[in-house]
Amino acid sequence: MEVSVGGAVEQPGNAEKEKKSGWRNSRPVVTDKCTGCSFCVVYCPEGGMSVEGKKAVINYNYCKGCMICMQVCPLKAIASEKEK
Numbered sequence: 001m002e003v004s005v006g007g008a009v010e011q012p013g014n015a016e017k018e019k020k021s022g023w024r025n026s027r028p029v030v031t032d033k034c035t036g037c038s039f040c041v042v043y044c045p046e047g048g049m050s051v052e053g054k055k056a057v058i059n060y061n062y063c064k065g066c067m068i069c070m071q072v073c074p075l076k077a078i079a080s081e082k083e084k
Contacts, residue, residue: 024065033077040069
């Protein structure tokens with residue numbers, strides 16, 4: 001899946017009002033390669049990511065598993081894990 005540069009999300013979806021975790025088949029996992037560049041935060045359509053310190057953090061209550069964060073990460077620092 002290709003994500004264009006123009007695809008940045010200016011206003012997240014309604015995740016803050018409705019938890020999305022039940023929708024996932026896979027979940028993104030931030031690895032030690034992460035430098036906290038915030039690309040994933042900007043592109044997350046539900047606003048389910050943030051940067052704390054120098055590493056991205058995923059709020060799994062609001063992550064719907066679209067994996068856009070994994071696609072846009074320039075360091076490939078986000079991996080996919082099958083949902084438990």
